[in-house]
Amino acid sequence: MSKPGLPQGTRDFGPETVHKRNFIFETIRSVFELYGYEPIETPAMENLDTLLGKYGEEGDKLIFKILNNGLDHVSKKETARAAFENILNGKNDTGITERALRYDLTIPFARFVVMHQNEISFPFRRYQMQPVWRADRPQKGRYREFYQCDADVVGSNSLINEVELTQIYLTVFEKLGIDVEVRLNHRKILAGLAESCGGESQTTNITTAIDKLDKIGIEKVKEELLEKNLNNDQVAVIEKYLHIDGNNSEKIQQLISLIPNKYTKTGLEDLQYILKFFNGENPEQSSGRKQKSLKDSGKVELDFSLARGLNYYTGIIFEVRAKGVNIGSIGGGGRYDDLTGLFGLRGMPGVGISFGVDRIYDVMEELKLFLPAVQRSTQVLFFNLGEEAALKSFELMQKLRKEGIRSELYHGQAKFDKQFKYAEKKRIPFVVIIGSDELSSGLAKIKDLKSGVQREVGFEEIISIMNYGL
Amino acid sequence: MSKPGLPQGTRDFGPETVHKRNFIFETIRSVFELYGYEPIETPAMENLDTLLGKYGEEGDKLIFKILNNGLDHVSKKETARAAFENILNGKNDTGITERALRYDLTIPFARFVVMHQNEISFPFRRYQMQPVWRADRPQKGRYREFYQCDADVVGSNSLINEVELTQIYLTVFEKLGIDVEVRLNHRKILAGLAESCGGESQTTNITTAIDKLDKIGIEKVKEELLEKNLNNDQVAVIEKYLHIDGNNSEKIQQLISLIPNKYTKTGLEDLQYILKFFNGENPEQSSGRKQKSLKDSGKVELDFSLARGLNYYTGIIFEVRAKGVNIGSIGGGGRYDDLTGLFGLRGMPGVGISFGVDRIYDVMEELKLFLPAVQRSTQVLFFNLGEEAALKSFELMQKLRKEGIRSELYHGQAKFDKQFKYAEKKRIPFVVIIGSDELSSGLAKIKDLKSGVQREVGFEEIISIMNYGL
Numbered sequence: 024m025s026k027p028g029l030p031q032g033t034r035d036f037g038p039e040t041v042h043k044r045n046f047i048f049e050t051i052r053s054v055f056e057l058y059g060y061e062p063i064e065t066p067a068m069e070n071l072d073t074l075l076g077k078y079g080e081e082g083d084k085l086i087f088k089i090l091n092n093g094l095d096h097v098s099k100k101e102t103a104r105a106a107f108e109n110i111l112n113g114k115n116d117t118g119i120t121e122r123a124l125r126y127d128l129t130i131p132f133a134r135f136v137v138m139h140q141n142e143i144s145f146p147f148r149r150y151q152m153q154p155v156w157r158a159d160r161p162q163k164g165r166y167r168e169f170y171q172c173d174a175d176v177v178g179s180n181s182l183i184n185e186v187e188l189t190q191i192y193l194t195v196f197e198k199l200g201i202d203v204e205v206r207l208n209h210r211k212i213l214a215g216l217a218e219s220c221g222g223e224s225q226t227t228n229i230t231t232a233i234d235k236l237d238k239i240g241i242e243k244v245k246e247e248l249l250e251k252n253l254n255n256d257q258v259a260v261i262e263k264y265l266h267i268d269g270n271n272s273e274k275i276q277q278l279i280s281l282i283p284n285k286y287t288k289t290g291l292e293d294l295q296y297i298l299k300f301f302n303g304e305n306p307e308q309s310s311g312r313k314q315k316s317l318k319d320s321g322k323v324e325l326d327f328s329l330a331r332g333l334n335y336y337t338g339i340i341f342e343v344r345a346k347g348v349n350i351g352s353i354g355g356g357g358r359y360d361d362l363t364g365l366f367g368l369r370g371m372p373g374v375g376i377s378f379g380v381d382r383i384y385d386v387m388e389e390l391k392l393f394l395p396a397v398q399r400s401t402q403v404l405f406f407n408l409g410e411e412a413a414l415k416s417f418e419l420m421q422k423l424r425k426e427g428i429r430s431e432l433y434h435g436q437a438k439f440d441k442q443f444k445y446a447e448k449k450r451i452p453f454v455v456i457i458g459s460d461e462l463s464s465g466l467a468k469i470k471d472l473k474s475g476v477q478r479e480v481g482f483e484e485i486i487s488i489m490n491y492g493l
Numbered sequence: 494m495s496k497p498g499l500p501q502g503t504r505d506f507g508p509e510t511v512h513k514r515n516f517i518f519e520t521i522r523s524v525f526e527l528y529g530y531e532p533i534e535t536p537a538m539e540n541l542d543t544l545l546g547k548y549g550e551e552g553d554k555l556i557f558k559i560l561n562n563g564l565d566h567v568s569k570k571e572t573a574r575a576a577f578e579n580i581l582n583g584k585n586d587t588g589i590t591e592r593a594l595r596y597d598l599t600i601p602f603a604r605f606v607v608m609h610q611n612e613i614s615f616p617f618r619r620y621q622m623q624p625v626w627r628a629d630r631p632q633k634g635r636y637r638e639f640y641q642c643d644a645d646v647v648g649s650n651s652l653i654n655e656v657e658l659t660q661i662y663l664t665v666f667e668k669l670g671i672d673v674e675v676r677l678n679h680r681k682i683l684a685g686l687a688e689s690c691g692g693e694s695q696t697t698n699i700t701t702a703i704d705k706l707d708k709i710g711i712e713k714v715k716e717e718l719l720e721k722n723l724n725n726d727q728v729a730v731i732e733k734y735l736h737i738d739g740n741n742s743e744k745i746q747q748l749i750s751l752i753p754n755k756y757t758k759t760g761l762e763d764l765q766y767i768l769k770f771f772n773g774e775n776p777e778q779s780s781g782r783k784q785k786s787l788k789d790s791g792k793v794e795l796d797f798s799l800a801r802g803l804n805y806y807t808g809i810i811f812e813v814r815a816k817g818v819n820i821g822s823i824g825g826g827g828r829y830d831d832l833t834g835l836f837g838l839r840g841m842p843g844v845g846i847s848f849g850v851d852r853i854y855d856v857m858e859e860l861k862l863f864l865p866a867v868q869r870s871t872q873v874l875f876f877n878l879g880e881e882a883a884l885k886s887f888e889l890m891q892k893l894r895k896e897g898i899r900s901e902l903y904h905g906q907a908k909f910d911k912q913f914k915y916a917e918k919k920r921i922p923f924v925v926i927i928g929s930d931e932l933s934s935g936l937a938k939i940k941d942l943k944s945g946v947q948r949e950v951g952f953e954e955i956i957s958i959m960n961y962g963l
Contacts (some may be wrong), residue, residue: 027604027836030538030592035605037612038531038619046530051796057894059901062511066638067594067624068557072958073497087538088560090590092628095583107577113565120560122500124537134497135505140513142507146904149508152958154537158562168536190891219755300887329627366497401529413653415772421660424527431529434616435651448614 025433032167034158039398044384046397047199048152050106051172051378054195055150058187060174063149065131069374071123075115077130077365085158088120099216128173129362129375137366138175145178164381175375177362182293185339185358186300188325188376190344192354199383200392203344203353206326209294210357211280213330215286216264220257228253229261232369234330235350241265264327271298274325293339294325335359345386353382399429403489404446405434408458416457419482428489469493502629502637509868514854516867517669518622521848523641524665528646528657533619535601541593545585547600547835555628574898594626598643599832599845606647607836615648634851645845647832652763655809655828656770658846659793662813662824669853670862672816673823676796679764679809681801681825683750685756686734690727699731704800711735735798741768744795762794763809774777780816805829811846815856823852869899873959874916877903878928886927889952898959916942925955939963
């Protein structure tokens with residue numbers, strides 16, 4: 024019998040990790056709900072047709088496809104063989120793989136909106152927290168199975184949504200204790216930059232190059248732009264653009280004087296609308312001053328170098344970074360004009376944000392932000408000292424559990440020593456000892472394993488001790 | 494563009510259903526934790542090797558296998574073709590499908606225990622609530638993706654575990670408001686029955702036939718037994734066995750006089766040990782009398798006709814049925830001698846139970862047991878009446894949200910009528926109206942849409958109204 028293993032890029036989570044991850048999920052969930060976002064869930068499997076062509080050619084290759092079952096029953100084995108040959112030749116063929124694992128939550132959401140459009144009241148605020156699967160090469164921090172946590176509102180052009188989503192970011196990270204900066208930019212400003220540097224047709228090249236700034240540095244970005252047939256003057260403007268600095272109002276002034284066209288104007292109007300909602304972060308005030316609003320643990324910063332890769336965003340884009348750690352972005356999102364056009368439903372604009380739970384977990388571990396209370400393991404162990412005593416313990420434990428106190432009876436009769444060791448190993452803070460002496464005296468021994476304090480108490484007192492301490 | 498659809502046997506869940514399902518999951522989770530059970534999570538994908546051969550030949554066919562990615566890169570296309578031919582011929586071959594979707598939570602748990610045996614303190618109480626996938630033919634109430642909710646304790650032979658698991662069943666269903674009967678039997682009693690009817694070698698045949706009693710009725714069961722070479726006398730004993738009736742102590746007496754062998758003796762000792770813990774359910778009392786214990790909503794009943802299919806159980810077996818509905822079992826489980834032997838770790842006995850969440854959901858819908866508070870949608874809608882008023886509303890909403898009140902700002906300026914309609918359609922109970930008049934007076938209008946009552950109140954009063962009503 025060979026030792027069992029796990030598929031590359033996948034993970035088991037033990038109790039401690041599950042509790043910590045659930046704390047993150049539940050924090051995000053509760054904030055989403057405070058803002059009127061409602062949960063949906065979609066199946067892990069989608070029709071492969073639904074997914075193909077939505078993530079680019081490279082994406083198609085990274086989708087996990089599920090082999091049809093019952094292929095041995097197929098009368099047309101030749102058809103199956105032909106489909107398999109197509110796959111061997113790198114072509115997409117859904118003949119023997121009709122289903123696949125979802126690759127993100129956005130396309131399943133778009134499918135959901137189209138399929139359920141008659142039941143939904145728009146604007147539809149939905150959140151979704153489920154795993155996705157990608158056949159990426161596994162590496163540190165990159166997994167083949169990982170959770171996405173998305174909130175989107177569709178069917179609304181209102182910038183109020185961007186304001187609320189920014190506030191969701193700030194509230195979630197405040198609750199988690201992570202000091203963050205929410206960075207904002209606007210796709211129209213990137214379009215404005217392109218317009219003034221080689222024309223709109225260069226938007227993709229410029230966005231792609233800027234998106235790499237963090238990874239490859241300014242010199243390499245300039246090289247890449249020159250290769251794309253931008254001239255030195257144009258590259259110089261882009262370099263100046265990337266060096267825009269200061270507080271939000273200083274950044275806005277620099278942008279206006281560098282690229283005073285209609286695109287940047289529109290983009291700035293949207294951004295300024297949003298900033299207005301964040302006291303102390305509006306352009307009239309210094310961004311260096313300490314905030315006095317709800318948002319003590321975070322602030323909202325313009326960052327014109329923000330690009331958010333090549334995706335379907337058309338308006339405001341978001342990114343969140345934690346201060347004091349070097350872990351990259353822990354959230355991102357933006358506005359799009361058309362969520363569902365690919366599935367035949369036009370005119371469905373929206374805006375959404377996403378939380379990077381694996382990275383948030385890493386940040387919280389690195390900064391030691393998980394409180395011990397996040398763990399929900401046993402609070403009190405009842406020793407097992409014979410059948411009659413166990414019956415009494417069982418009765419008391421039922422009362423404790425009614426009060427929400429996590430209680431455990433040692434699983435079998437054993438020496439004191441062994442039962443103590445078990446409690447210590449599982450870090451159970453209290454033990455209760457009821458044996459034949461205690462049964463006749465009507466008093467139980469209760470011991471706080473951390474302080475070493477032990478007392479004899481009436482059976483009914485145990486509950487209050489568990490609630491208020493020894 | 495063809496209309497998008499869902500793979501057969503899979504489901505989307507909208508907000509209302511997700512909230513209801515989460516209520517069930519969270520109730521089960523909280524009770525598991527009260528009893529010292531801790532959560533683990535395993536990946537959706539397992540190595541196909543880990544799963545094959547664990548669920549019988551029929552099970553192997555129902556496992557969803559994932560096609561390897563990058564088959565077009567393979568230099569040995571011939572090997573891939575050979576593997577595919579094997580699959581076409583109905584053979585198991587992991588050559589082009591190294592991974593598969595988990596089929597249940599038990600085998601992944603066994604793998605987890607073996608892989609993490611050095612980190613785990615035994616006995617290990619774990620719970621796991623995750624989806625599983627089976628390529629079964631979809632039909633009413635049977636899906637290809639569904640959740641399992643399992644709690645198991647491994648590394649312990651103590652019957653205290655069975656007592657606690659029975660209590661977990663009773664507590665969960667009490668919390669959900671479902672009146673249930675937890676039925677108990679013992680595999681040793683089935684072995685005792687076989688011993689007295691054709692010998693131990695008939696255990697499988699007899700168990701399999703009895704397991705079908707509910708579906709096919711007693712006459713068909715008898716036919717099946719006769720076909721398996723049992724004689725008329727033996728079948729008559731089995732029929733008498735299946736007709737054992739009365740309260741728990743009456744059933745025990747009937748069993749003892751019908752099959753007085755060492756197997757039934759051992760089985761009964763275990764069962765009586767457990768019954769002792771349930772006041773009013775012990776053999777000395779009538780099971781007809783109303784319970785006065787914690788377990789008002791459920792009772793523990795012996796059911797010697799319980800078989801729990803052909804699986805690895807060796808001791809006590811459980812099944813839960815809801816009273817007043819005809820939905821079959823909503824939970825089941827039992828004791829096993831050897832969880833991990835298949836993966837090379839011997840001597841790991843345990844006992845576990847499972848909750849059938851889909852059926853529990855159906856029972857709760859049928860009996861109208863979901864309270865409106867299960868829904869967590871928006872509690873108050875702020876009307877949007879211009880930018881300045883929206884800023885004020887945003888500020889007030891932040892305060893409400895700090896108090897945990899789910900608040901929403903209407904997404905754009907619109908006529909009163911339209912904003913009211915939105916609130917009604919989304920069944921939001923309160924609306925707050927702040928326009929320019931209200932800004933200057935410092936009073937907001939708040940309306941309870943159900944009663945129609947409307948009042949003018951100071952901005953700061955809104956919170957207390959949301960908490961205590963108009």
